[in-house]
Every structure is written in structure tokens, then in C-alpha cells.
Amino acid sequence: MTKQRANWSPYDNNGGSCVAIAGADYCVIAADTRMSTGYNILSREYSKITKLADKCLMASSGFQADVKALQKHLAARHLIYQHQHNKQMSCPAMGQLLSNTLYYKRFFPYYSFNVLGGLDSEGKGCVYTYDAVGSYERVGYSSQGSGSTLIMPFLDNQLKSPSPLLLPAQDAVTPLSETEAVDLVKTVFASATERDIYTGDKLEIVVVNAEGIRREYMDLRKD
């Protein structure tokens, strides 16, 4: 007697990759705009990046229905926060909120792999990376999604900071200029698009700095 298996799954994977890189006074968040299911493409122009607060954005890959629900939930919580505190949530505060929200559904998780990017309360770039159930860490750069296995090693090669055990102590923040970071992101996606079938079509890049938020697009291979 073989164990009975479910004949449907509540989850689907819509693919795609996300990256975020923190700078001294900026943060770059990027994601491709392809939404797929199985071997089919559902959309070539679907944005995976959303603004949660004034200086805080989230890029999420995975199951986009769960991503959308998560984004709506966080937006509503942010409104409540603004009513109570009369100010926007800082990126670290949003980081904690996202973690708690994800863990709340520990036993029926949001199938959402997130990177949070923005400026912290001092105006320095910050990136938080998450797993599906809310484990998170502040890092200088990160990638999530179908292309992350291709992207992350390359980012490590280019950006990895020296060990924290070394003296003198070094910043977790990467010493890249804003233009260098954007170019790095473009390079990284162009490479990931070559080998990951779920990444491609178009790249959406959002840069947050003291002046505000800037959006940029770049075409990627459509095959």
C-alpha cells in the first residue's frame, strides 16, 4: 500500500531572479521581469520589485500570488505604523516586520524569496536577505530566485568583504560607486540570463539614495 500523495499543490514557482547591493549612501535593487510557470512564459513585463516605505524596497521571487499577498499585507501594516508614529518605517524596522510576517506562516509559508533593500536611519545602504520562513540577515549584497545559484558566486567574487576576524575591522558595506554597482548588476543579469531559462526579457533596476528613488530598465535575452 503506497502512501497517498496530494493531487494538487497550493504552490507554483513563477521563476525569476532578484539582486540587491548596498553602497555607502545608496542601494541598488534589481530583478528581471519575466514571470513563468513550468516551461511557459506568463508575462515578459511583470515587476517583482515593490516600494514598502519611502526608502525601503523589496524584490521577491518565487510564487507571485504569495508575493502579492505578502506585499499587500506589509503595505497595510506600514499604513498602521504611519498613523501611530507619524513617520515612515525605517528599512531595519521593515526588515524585522517582514521576518515576523513570514514566520507567522511558518506552517503554511509564503513561497516568497525576498531581498529587502534601502537606506537605514543613518542614510547608509542596507540589504536584508530572507528565506521563505523569515530567517534574515543584514548583508552588503544578496541574490534570490532561480538565477541566484549563478549570480551569488559571482557577486562573492567581486564584492565579498574580508573576514570580520581580520584586523583592522572592515565595513559590511561595499566600497562601490553607484554607477559601478548598477553596471555590476547589469553584467550579472546578462550572464544569468544566458544559462537560467527562467531569467530574461527585461531587467528592472531601482536605485535608492538621498535624493530619492530612480528606476532604470535594460533589455535581456528573450529566449
Add this chain to the structure above:
Amino acid sequence: MFRNQYDTDVTTWSPAGRLFQVEYAMEAVKQGSAAIGLRSKTHVVLACVNKASSELSSHQKKIFKVDDHIGVAIAGLTADGRVLSRYMRNECINYSFTYESPLPVGRLVVQLADKAQVCTQRSWKRPYGVGLLVVGLDELGAHLYYNCPSGNYFEYQAFAIGSRSQAAKTYLERRFENFTDSSREDLIKDALISVRETLQGEKLKSSICTVAVVGIGEAFHILDQETVQQLIDAFEIVGEDEPPVPEVGDAEADQAEAAAPAAEEGAAPMDI
């Protein structure tokens, strides 16, 4: 109103068919400091008098943003008002979460009114002791509503509640026919003049009043003190269309210059 044997419970009718506890709750609204609302076709303005219990304390918050398109001013038990504002905010957030569109004001006031009605028919509750002037925008334009502790609500072109609101209402009754086509600036000016009517001679300064606006293309927001003071100075120096007393108008013009720097010193030390 005098004490009588039918006023102990909200669930006791008087032989004349009155619920005294509800009427007493409406008295509480009349004791609160004044709040005024006026609307045109495209904008609604709320203005209220700030009362601080002493010079050392901060003012009571009487105007609350409920959503980008809805705001509320309260008079009466401000604690009740705060709780109701929180309820209104939650309703707006839940509605936009479900329907991805803003909650129509008309719906919100009905929900508020029903909530107030519940408290008039439970022996273990008391009516909310606060009157709310709810302002908002929907597809049909700008609206101003008044929600009563009784659970009734009415739509108005202009209205005033709280202590000495009758003086403001008299002014508004004279002028309300012009409001529909008023410009935003004229509407705010009329609101400030109405506030001054309730002050009974006390000088109108931005530190004792709060003004908020919502309009088509303009999200609900409270004007900052500087802007309000400039607006006050503008119409007091020029002299308004219907000065209450001509001599007072001249004296105010002289004091206007001296008042401007004094206004900053006179502002409450703990202005939130």
C-alpha cells in the same frame, strides 16, 4: 436638563420617549472645544480650536487623518474620538486591502453610526461622548458629515460643533450658499473666520487652532502652523468682508505686526 428617574441607564426610555443617557452624551459634545467643517464642490476644510489644559501641556489632538481621502475632527470626549479614529483607519485599510480602492466616505459614516447605535442599546455600554465631523472625497465629489453619539448622521454644506459653535453656525448660515463654488483659499479663510467667531474676543493665532484640508488632487493633510499663521495674518491685515466690530478690526491691524513674532513665543512648548 435636570436629573430624573429615567436617566440612569441607556436602556431606559422616559415616558416622553427619550433616552436621557444619549442626550447627556450629546451634551458632552457641546462641552468640547469647537470644531468646524465646510465644503465646496472640490474641497473640504476642517478647523478646530485647540484647548490645552494649562500652558505647560500640549494641545489635545482633535483632527485625525483616516486615509488619504478621509479625515475627521472631533469634539467632546477626545479619548472616545481617538478610539473611533482608530476604528475608522482600520476600516479604510481593510477595505482597500480587499477591494484595492478607497472606502467611500458615505459607507464609513454609516458604519460609524451603526457602531454608535450599538452603544445606545446595551445595558453594559455607554454612548460615545464625541461628535465627529467626517470629511472625505468620493467619485461624486467632496462631502462633510456629522456623526452624533445617538447613532444619527447628517450630511452638511457647513457645520460647527462644540462650545460656542452657535456663533460659528450663525456666520456659516450667512455665507454657506457661496461655498459650493468657493476656491480652496476662500474656503480656508471662511473656516478661520468661523473659528474666530467662537473665540469671543480672544485673538486668533495659529497656536490655538488647527486646520486641515482635503480636495480633488489633494490628499488629506493638516496645514502646518506657519501656513496657518500666514493665512490669518493675510485676512486680518486686509480686513474681512464682514468685520464683526469695525474698531476691533483696526486694533487688530495694529497688533498684527506685533502679534506675528509673539505668535511663535506664544506657541505651546510641547507642540506635537
